Amino acid sequence: MPDAASPQPGPHHPGPRASGDPRVAVVVITHRRREEVLVALERLRDLPEQPAVAVVDNGSDDGTAAAVAEQHPWALLVASPDNLGAPGRGVGVAALERTLDPPPEVIAFCDDDTWWEPGSLARVADLFAEHPALACVNARILVEPGAREDAIVAELRDSPVPGPPWLPGPALGSFLAGASAVRRSAFGEAGGFSRRLWLGGEEEIMGADLAAAGWELCYAADAVVHHEPSRRREWRRRRRDGVRNTLWFIWLRRPLPAALRRTRDVLASLPRDRTSVVGVARALAGLPWVVRERRVLPPPAEARFLALEDSQRRSTARHYG
Incomplete structure (x- = not known):
């Protein structure tokens, strides 16, 4: 997990709001996608679960942090001077742990071009509450516009990974972070995302280390994340x-x-x-x-x-x- 040198929330922006469902909060990472992250935060703000949200701005130079602070003061903003990549999610988790009492046990991840469907955060919180050895839930992914299933969904649904009979969905070896939720304690035990890997397939080693520690990962078809791929991709x-x-x-x-x-x-x-x-x-x-x-x-x-x-x-x- 991030150390004491991690970026801190600014004094001008205390956030986050109290969570309507105290079991779950959301971490969003963004980089140079000001308009997209503003829309993503609107969608998260209006969810029936009313989750607490931490948004980590990964070194944007397009005014993202200032726009988030102005338009979404209910969210916890962490403005990093550097692009931390996937480890920025861990910075967001740590910020929520410092500011929420008690911190939620479920952390849903969200990229600036994805959003959770209403009711899905409550569903994943239910799954974690029902299954104490569950560390990660990967949602069903619908690509926008058109709400068509992402091609990866068939592989998640038909996963050949062996798992215990109590799992509420197919067992997985890895997951897609922007469409997943994790148990906060398991995420901390695994050490967060690797700083060496930065971004791109960073989930595989975490999935492996969670499994090595005895945790389970699964796909849940009744939890849904929408993805409208950004045009601003490197x-x-x-x-x-x-x-x-x-x-x-x-x-x-x-x-x-x-x-x-x-x-x-x-x-x-x-x-x-x-x-x-x-x-x-x-x-x-x-x-x-x-x-x-x-x-x-x-x-x-x-x-x-x-x-x-x-x-x-x-x-x-x-x-x-």
């Missing part, structure tokens, strides 16, 4: 970092035979272009620390990722094209 950087982070995860957590096999499959799937080459080169540059911090998953957790290999090879939703 596609090359996201793909480059996604390649790097996938390879890092493989060598940080998978046993040698699986690591060799998955590396082969990932490299075979990459487009033959400069972005792929840079991603692989950056993965290789990180080998010293990867070897130093390598910690192979215990067999029950490894079984999840072993079960996923065939679907990962065939996936049309997860790719680097």
